Amino acid sequence: MPAAPHKVGRRERNKQEKLDRITAAARELFAEHGVDEVTTQQIAEAADIGTGTLFLYAKNKGELLLLVQNSTYAEALIEGRNAAEDTPEILDAVMAIIRPVVVCNRKQVDNGRTYLREMVFGDPAEPHHRDALDLTVETEAAIAAVLGRDQATDPTTAAALAHIISAIMFIAMAPTINADRSIEDLLQEIRDQLRIVLAP
Known part of the structure; x- marks a missing residue:
């Protein structure tokens, strides 16, 4: 009997959604301004998360x-x-x-x-x-x-x-x-x- 597909829980979905937002925000800001001109605070704000949360995903x-x-x-x-x-x-x-x-x-x-x-x-x-x-x-x-x-x-x-x-x-x-x-x-x-x- 095949194993039941793994169901992704709410916590994992929330983590993935935050990671996706962080990645999208960083990609857009880096492309527009260059990595040297962008701060982690700007990325956190664009991703609509706190800076502390950002550092959970990338230090x-x-x-x-x-x-x-x-x-x-x-x-x-x-x-x-x-x-x-x-x-x-x-x-x-x-x-x-x-x-x-x-x-x-x-x-x-x-x-x-x-x-x-x-x-x-x-x-x-x-x-x-x-x-x-x-x-x-x-x-x-x-x-x-x-x-x-x-x-x-x-x-x-x-x-x-x-x-x-x-x-x-x-x-x-x-x-x-x-x-x-x-x-x-x-x-x-x-x-x-x-x-x-x-x-x-």
């Missing part, structure tokens, strides 16, 4: 940014995986995964760069930071799966190459010197490096 502004950006990164990764499935050439398929990740990171350049900094230097014990790190692992797994299409590339090599490719992508997006570069310029820089990395 600081960095964690709020991770919360917001993680959801768009996850959507971008799904889009990239789907595009890679329909792309036969390996370099093109890897770039199909990378493109939407770069695009989502560059929607608001300062937010994207701050997100990368939080991923590297944030507290790994915090749940939104852990989620961000999990997304990088998922990205590398998706890239390794594409590289594994080549019979000559064993799983260990594919995983190592995927780690290098992921680092190239993140390093291209992070530096101040690249802040004003277009998405297409960044993607071309990444592609040029990957052509060398993946050369037979």
